[in-house]
Amino acid sequence: MKIFQQSSEFDYSWEEVSTSNWRKYGPWNEKTPHVIAVDTISRTIDPHTGILRTERLITCKQSAPKWVLSILGGQDTSLVYETSYVDPAHKKVTMCAMNITWSDVLSVRETCVYQPSSSAPDAKTNFVQRAEITALCGGWQKIKNSIEQFTVERFQQNAAKGKEGFEMVLEMSRKVFAEQREMLRLQQESKILQEARI
């Protein structure tokens, strides 16, 4: 088993981060073209805790090299099952993801947590990401090690791109939100705009 772990901070409030998180893989993110679809498959609120639980299915375009595909089987897309838990009272988002393609030969389990940063809880958000990668296929240890090593490296590259892309989404969300507020303000102040109903 190999472990990938990182933590960092976003210069945005927890509310902004947790909202933008839902559009992380949208058109504002130019860094993660390998994510081609994100579908919500269930969503519920726990009546006792108020926790919002969401299940999503994430479709990725496969770009593994030939030697990996020859071992794992050659499919052009891979699927990830993600459950997330948003606790609004404790301001905590936890996201758990696992691969469902190739799950008989490779297990990738990731947990991400977003919480207000202790240094500036109203302005910054702390992000912790941890993934466990285990090759399950039978056969030589050497092959297992190579698969785990390849996967952890690819995971690391995608995590870096994911963070860069998420920064773009956060910036864009803040801009659009500010524009909407400004528009609303202008609309309330201007008679002409009110009549034009922009």
Next chain:
Amino acid sequence: MSASLAPECNQVKEQYDNCFLKWYSEKFLRGTATSDECESLFKQYEQCLSKALKARGIDSMLREAREDNRENDAEHMRPKP
């Protein structure tokens, strides 16, 4: 917003995603959500998507994944002191 894995569901998915995001930021995070206002849109989206998941055999993979995820549910749905 992102696309759906089933292109025929894209339109209803986008409507639902927009509805959800508005509800999430304006009500859920502020603690004023009394119900899920986007439920009817979600049902339409779900109906479209479930056909595609079934046709591609993804529904059975999802059932297995849900089983594997029980520990996470138990840990993260637990009430905090």
